[in-house]
Amino acid sequence: MSKLSLRNIHKAFGGNQILKGVSLDADENEFIALVGPSGCGKSTLLRILAGLESADGGEIVVGDRDLSPVPAADRNIAMVFQSYALYPHLTAAQNIAVPLVMRNLTRAQRLPLVGPLVPSQRKAIATIKREVRDMAVSLKIDHLMDRKPGQMSGGQRQRVALGRAMVRRPSVFLMDEPLSNLDANLRVHARGEIVELHRRAGVPTIYVTHDQAEALSMADRVAVMIGGALLQLASPQVIYDDPQHIEVAKFIGQPRINLFASQVAEDGMVAMGNTRLRPAETLTAGTPVTIGIRPEFVAVSRNSQHGLPAHIDRVEFLGSEIILYCRLDAVGENVIAKLSPSEGAGLAAGMPVRLQFDADRLFVFAEDGRRLPSLPVNADVALETAHG
Amino acid sequence: MNANTFTLGRALRLFIVSFGALIFLAPYVFMISTAGKAQSDIFSSSLNLIPQNLSYVANFTKALTRVSMTTLLWNGVVVCALIFVIQVVIAIPCAYAMAKLKFRAARVMMVLVMLGLLVPIHATALPIYVAFDRAALLNSYFALVAPFTISVFGIFLFLQFFRAMPDDLIHAARLDGMSEIGIIARVIVPNAWPAITAFAIFSVVAHWNDLYWPLIVISNQSYATPPLGLLYFRAAEAGDDYGALMAATLIITFPLVAAFLLAQKRFVEGITMTGLKG
Numbered sequence: 001m002s003k004l005s006l007r008n009i010h011k012a013f014g015g016n017q018i019l020k021g022v023s024l025d026a027d028e029n030e031f032i033a034l035v036g037p038s039g040c041g042k043s044t045l046l047r048i049l050a051g052l053e054s055a056d057g058g059e060i061v062v063g064d065r066d067l068s069p070v071p072a073a074d075r076n077i078a079m080v081f082q083s084y085a086l087y088p089h090l091t092a093a094q095n096i097a098v099p100l101v102m103r104n105l106t107r108a109q110r111l112p113l114v115g116p117l118v119p120s121q122r123k124a125i126a127t128i129k130r131e132v133r134d135m136a137v138s139l140k141i142d143h144l145m146d147r148k149p150g151q152m153s154g155g156q157r158q159r160v161a162l163g164r165a166m167v168r169r170p171s172v173f174l175m176d177e178p179l180s181n182l183d184a185n186l187r188v189h190a191r192g193e194i195v196e197l198h199r200r201a202g203v204p205t206i207y208v209t210h211d212q213a214e215a216l217s218m219a220d221r222v223a224v225m226i227g228g229a230l231l232q233l234a235s236p237q238v239i240y241d242d243p244q245h246i247e248v249a250k251f252i253g254q255p256r257i258n259l260f261a262s263q264v265a266e267d268g269m270v271a272m273g274n275t276r277l278r279p280a281e282t283l284t285a286g287t288p289v290t291i292g293i294r295p296e297f298v299a300v301s302r303n304s305q306h307g308l309p310a311h312i313d314r315v316e317f318l319g320s321e322i323i324l325y326c327r328l329d330a331v332g333e334n335v336i337a338k339l340s341p342s343e344g345a346g347l348a349a350g351m352p353v354r355l356q357f358d359a360d361r362l363f364v365f366a367e368d369g370r371r372l373p374s375l376p377v378n379a380d381v382a383l384e385t386a387h388g
Numbered sequence: 389m390n391a392n393t394f395t396l397g398r399a400l401r402l403f404i405v406s407f408g409a410l411i412f413l414a415p416y417v418f419m420i421s422t423a424g425k426a427q428s429d430i431f432s433s434s435l436n437l438i439p440q441n442l443s444y445v446a447n448f449t450k451a452l453t454r455v456s457m458t459t460l461l462w463n464g465v466v467v468c469a470l471i472f473v474i475q476v477v478i479a480i481p482c483a484y485a486m487a488k489l490k491f492r493a494a495r496v497m498m499v500l501v502m503l504g505l506l507v508p509i510h511a512t513a514l515p516i517y518v519a520f521d522r523a524a525l526l527n528s529y530f531a532l533v534a535p536f537t538i539s540v541f542g543i544f545l546f547l548q549f550f551r552a553m554p555d556d557l558i559h560a561a562r563l564d565g566m567s568e569i570g571i572i573a574r575v576i577v578p579n580a581w582p583a584i585t586a587f588a589i590f591s592v593v594a595h596w597n598d599l600y601w602p603l604i605v606i607s608n609q610s611y612a613t614p615p616l617g618l619l620y621f622r623a624a625e626a627g628d629d630y631g632a633l634m635a636a637t638l639i640i641t642f643p644l645v646a647a648f649l650l651a652q653k654r655f656v657e658g659i660t661m662t663g664l665k666g
Contacts (some may be wrong), residue, residue, distance in 0.1 A: 073564075078563065083556050085557045099563075099565060164560075247422045
């Protein structure tokens with residue numbers, strides 16, 4: 001099948017640099033989620049890939065073919081739009097048939113009145129009808145085939161849009177937030193279906209979303225785009241556990257990662273409470289850095305003598321977990337902690353607690369947002385130095 | 389609030405609306421009435437709405453025989469249809485390009501369209517007349533149709549309508565393998581019927597009723613459009629047979645009235661959808 005690669009795609013609107021040299025490779029059968037806040041250029045990238053916009057620079061290669069000069073109509077790239085973009089004047093069956101009609105019938109065969117006179121038109125149309133039927137059955141929308149988009153619900157329209165995109169067996173499959181117009185229950189259900197459809201189609205799929213839960217749950221690899229640049233492209237687990245940039249760490253994860261401004265100490269170490277970290281590269285003392293820790297690696301205790309003293313501002317009970325909003329007594333910084341209901345039992349707003357951070361889970365970021373690989377120094381040693 | 393209660397305010401509103409309707413309908417009603425009156429009836433000193441002795445048959449026979457009514461109506465249909473079809477064929481692709489394609493001249497074209505809306509036919513009538521005269525094109529369908537084939541009003545109306553169409557629809561069509569012409573024929577036009585109907589009414593009414601331009605370029609009766617035919621009719625009859633004249637007018641206005649009544653719902657739809665009210 002086909003491999004997809006984007007090389008150094010640039011795009012500016014007016015003087016505004018929307019895409020700053022984005023490169024991305026997708027294997028055949030791979031599902032890549034392109035995630036980022038609104039306005040980060042992810043939809044623009046998708047449109048460039050589809051041929052709806054032209055890039056200022058860069059290459060788009062599918063299989064062995066450079067698609068940059070090929071018009072959208074000839075790229076054989078299918079796309080599902082956020083608004084579904086079904087043709088309002090055609091029934092579901094006709095909507096799904098459009099790409100086949102445009103591809104499988106000759107210009108003369110498509111003409112009204114004249115078309116039926118062209119030899120073999122009837123046979124071609126019968127084939128199209130059969131393929132549309134098969135597609136409808138596999139998407140379980142065969143009972144809707146005579147309805148127009150205006151008479152269908154959001155979920156049904158979304159299936160018709162998927163059918164229209166898949167029926168012609170595209171070489172690349174693009175989706176632009178296809179689930180954002182569905183209600184929450186349907187959305188979770190549709191995630192599984194889209195992954196299943198992707199597996200069956202077996203073509204590289206780029207899925208644009210601003211919903212990190214969608215990206216992490218559906219994709220083989222997640223590409224995080226922020227401010228027109230691709231900051232990290234990795235498996236969902238690596239994106240979450242090992243973010244390479246502060247913006248990635250900030251964007252992925254709910255509730256948001258805790259961040260603390262800090263400085264490199266005299267001995268080249270970075271300190272967070274009793275924990276000390278040694279960055280892999282030597283940094284001059286006083287260099288500003290940011291320390292991050294995800295809420296689930298903040299331990300909260302009422303009785304312990306260890307850890308940073310803090311007070312609870314607010315408790316959010318979410319059923320399977322409890323979110324604590326705490327304020328450190330010393331510096332007044334806010335810290336969010338995520339606990340299981342059993343750990344969080346009995347905690348209430350206003351209580352004094354101690355917070356401990358899992359030393360292995362602390363991230364250090366440089367001032368420009370880059371991740372600084374660093375290792376925790378043995379806590380005892382750290383304590384000794386602190387006392388000494 | 390119950391919509392059926394007959395309050396004072398509702399009565400007042402109904403009265404005002406009915407009164408307005410009566411004023412607008414009065415000339416037409418009077419025309420229908422006069423078309424059925426005999427000569428003596430029309431010039432009697434009393435004013436009657438209902439003819440004393442019905443002479444519809446006599447008047448209509450006169451109207452149909454003295455001028456060749458079929459030629460007039462046929463000319464009207466041919467001219468209006470040609471103008472409308474060519475206007476649409478030119479205006480839709482033009483408006484589509486200006487609304488949905490990005491090209492450098494779009495802004496300049498928009499300005500030109502606006503300027504075109506400001507220039508009335510009367511300003512360009514003389515140069516066009518002179519040109520047609522030199523080219524020996526007077527007294528032809530071409531002379532009646534050609535000046536109106538590019539309708540800036542049509543372009544403007546379709547432009548407003550197409551701008552409201554979602555871009556994604558056109559993007560989807562492009563990805564489905566359609567050429568730009570294919571997009572117009574398969575996506576734009578089928579979804580633009582309300583706008584096309586609205587434009588049809590504007591265009592056909594204007595050109596069916598137009599007297600100014602046919603009067604300038606047509607002197608041969610066989611190319612006369614309905615209003616021009618009426619003018620000849622009056623001149624030929626020394627202008628005093630009002631019964632027959634009204635009968636002829638009735639025949640000539642009837643197609644438009646019928647067409648409007650049939651397309652009324654779509655017409656109003658189209659006007660509200662393009663946001664062109666009043």
